[in-house]
Amino acid sequence: MxxxxxxxxxxxxxxxxxxxxxxxLEGNGLRRSMGLFQLVCFGIGAIVGTGIFVGLSDTVAQAGPAVLVSFVLAAVTCVFTAFSFAELGGAVPVSGSSYSYAYATLGERTAFLVGWCLLLEYGISVSAVAVGWGQYLNELLGSVIGRQLPAALSNPPGAGGVVNVPAVVVMLLAALLLVRGIRESARATAAMAVLKLAVLVLFCVIGFSAFRAGHLSPLAPQSIAGITSGASVAFFSYIGFDAITTAGEEVRNPRRNIPVAIMVCIGVVTVLYCLVALAAVGALSADQVADRPAALSLIVNRVTHSTLGGGVIAFGAVVAIASVVLAVMYGQTRILMSMARDGLVPRIFERVSPRTSTPVANTWIVAAVFAVPAAVVPLDVVMNLTTIGTLAVMAVVNLSVLVLRRTRPDLPRRFRVPLFPAGPVLGIGFCAYLIYGTGLATWLQFAGFLLAGALVYALYGRRHxxxxxxxxxxxxxxxxxxxxxxxxxxxxxxxxxx
Incomplete structure (x- = not known):
């Protein structure tokens, strides 16, 4: 044949x-230089960003004061899948993440489609994250110098602008740092992760100082349907924790450190998100928070009656979102590297610089390609499509745990999914439930996206x-x-x- x-x-x-x-395959290996602390910071850097700083207002618009329930529902979905990622990340510590897990369990065609979906989770989502960066950069400039970038140069078409220049700039800066080396990138990500956690804790302190229980009533104005839709939107805030597994070839002692880092990141982020959401709707009513750009800065300004506090939050958001761009772009390049090793995408994506031990050409191609949607596509257009792609990948990861336990029970595992097989089955069920909440239009868009991926595999991937x-x-x-x-x-x- x-x-x-x-x-x-x-x-x-x-x-x-x-x-x-x-x-x-070129004979140049990636360098194992990341320890557990750096890996945890990398994971937090990949998660905490646009979803909470920008997307919170969209979640509140759907769920109302029950936004806390939506965040918990999204977190539960992530916890079950995080267990599966932790087991697979320790058993198969390679850069391919969910793409590689699918290849080892469900076959090449499914693996290619998983990699195709990861273009949404990592590639398109980094564009969405970069769009949110421009919003808070303007908020910061307004607080510091009293002037903002012109709308034509800081917003995409359809959102009052022509081209989003800040979104392009942050992607190019992230690429520049990534090609310098993983050690430098990890140090920068760790510093930014600590800073943005501190800023969110400060927001909680300010928000709870103005907390009013009356703002939580009625709790769920759009009932269960609103909570479900809100959970689907809130899920975007958790996207990125699986990027930890893309560092499998650059982490010291990956069989231990990858599972530990995943569970620590999910725990820290879930507690923090719930506190931020509760502080936000407690300080201002849900109607005042819903659909507001740079919502956290708005809340702090209202509570403190000053723009100084909002400027601090905006600075934290600028740093936070930049770190997400850095971490998620890193994940995308490592996925493409794994696919290139298998011949499913062109070989240029697998080449590693012998000087920096990084995929230089790969990184610049990713930055250039995904800077285009960052510059011209509004944030809300890509959030739902990114969410459904990520949920589909997570469902496959849960399924991969079930298959690998059956086909390779002898494989060393430092971490095992608790309550097996109920845990992965529940993970699949929660993913399906949140996919349902994205709506018919998103289902149809995703179906078209998968069809395009199947066509690319048939015409290029299968032949090469x-x-x-x-x-x-x-x-x-x-x-x-x-x-x-x-x-x-x-x-x-x-x-x-x-």
């Missing part, structure tokens, strides 16, 4: 994935797949025929790469 012939299920074993992670080419060579050389060739391809690839 040739790669262009009708393909059978192609699964790359976990052993092969781990063997390949030792060095890329290295695993498929290996199987074809084995089939031609092996008298035992296609069945034996398919089984032996993975073992042969492991020997070649190891």
């Amino acid at each position: 040739s790669p262009s012939a009708p393909s059978r299920l192609r699964i790359k074993s976990a052993d092969v994935l781990i063997a390949e992670s030792g060095a890329d 797949s290295r695993l498929g080419q290996q199987a074809a060579r084995q089939e031609r050389q092996s008298p035992a025929g296609p069945a034996r060739a398919a089984v032996s391809a993975g073992a042969s690839a492991a020997a070649r790469e190891g």
Whole structure:
């Protein structure tokens, strides 16, 4: 069988994935330089940003004072999936994250579609995050110098502007830092993570000082439907915790540190988000918070009757959102690197600079491509599509845990999902529930996106797949025929790469 012939299920074993992670196909390995603290800060850096600083007002618009319930519901979904990511991240510590897990359990076609969806979670979401950065940059400039950037240069079309220049600038700055080296990027992310946590704690202190219980009534003006829709919007605030697993090849002791970092990040972020949401709707009514850009600065300004406090919050948001751009762009480049190793995307994405041990060309391509939607697409257009893509990926990760437990019970696991198999099954169920809350229009957009991905795989990925080419060579050389060739391809690839 040739790669262009009708393909059978192609699964790359976990052993092969781990063997390949030792060095890329050009002979230049990534450098293991991240410890547990840096990894936790990297995870917080990837999560805390636009979702809470900008998206909070959208969640309040859907759920009203019950925004706290929406955040808890979104957090529960993340917790179940975080358990699955923790197990898989420790068992298969490679850069490919959910793409690699799908390849090891569900086959190449599913893995490609997972990687395709990750373009939404990492690529498109970094564009959305960059859009939110411009809003708070204007708020900061207004507080410090009393002037803001012209709307035409700080907002995309459809939101009162022509091109969002700040969004492009922050993406290029993140790319510049990433190509310098992972050690420098990790240090910057750690510093920014500590700063933005401090700013959110300050917001909670100010918000609770003006807390009024009457602002929480009626609790759920749009009943369960509003809470569900709010949870789907709130879920955007948690996107990024799985970026921790994309650092699998650059973390010291990854089998231990990756699971620990995931659970610490989810715990810290969930508590912080719930406190911020409660402080926000307690300080001002839900109607005053809903659909307001830079909502946290607005609340602090109203409570303190000054623009100084809002300026501090805006500064924290500028730093926070910049760190998300940095961490999420990092995750996108590592996913593309893994896909390039497998031949499913062009080889330029796998090349690592021997000087900096970073994928330089990959990083600049990602920055250039996704700066375009950041410059011209309004934030609310991409949030729902990003959310549904991420939820679909998380459902696949939960399914991968179920499959890998059955097919590779011998694989070393430093962390195991509790309440197995109920935990992954509940994770799939919660993901499906939040997907339902995104609405029919988003379902149709996502279906079209998946169809486009299937077409790209059929026209490029399947034909250039290295695993498929290996199987074809084995089939031609092996008298035992296609069945034996398919089984032996993975073992042969492991020997070649190891």
